[in-house]
Amino acid sequence: MKEDILRQIGTIARALDSIANIEFKDIQLNRGQYLYLARINENPGIISDHLAGMLNVDRTTTARSIKKLEQNGLIRKENDGRNKKIKHLFVTAVGEKLAERIEKENTYSNQLVLKGLDDKQRQNLAELLRVVEENASENWRFVKNGGKRK
Helix, strand or coil, X not given: CCCCHHHHXXXXXXHHHHHHHHHCHHHCCCCCHHHHHHHHHHCCCEEHHHHHHHHCCCHHHHHHHHHHHHHCCCEEEXXXXXXXXXXXXXXXXXXXXXXXXXXXXXXXXXXXXXXXXXXXXXXXXXXXXXXXXXXXXXXXHHHHXXXXXX
């Protein structure tokens, strides 16, 4: 049996991303910016390079999203105590409220998409997806750094 798991994962990801873009349009968070805000909220003080790696996106895309979030007063940058080139990212009070809304939406979406699965199935799915995510991230880093896949 030939299965195209990546097609299914892509369909799921696009559907949920489209829903989030619609849900968060009223708060001017679109094109995945909600992901950046949520990750900064979960990792106070993270630097943009680490954020880019966490989301598997390039630094330029990350910089654009960070700039937009900062312009909208949702995050702030703080200088590193030792290296002036490093800026640590933190959510503002307004950003924190939006991040809480994003987390509630995420919880709700998880409940909806996992409907019909028992706890054991959910655990198995989570473990399998963790392995798939690790493999995809490893591949992304390889190609991003100039590697050529066979």
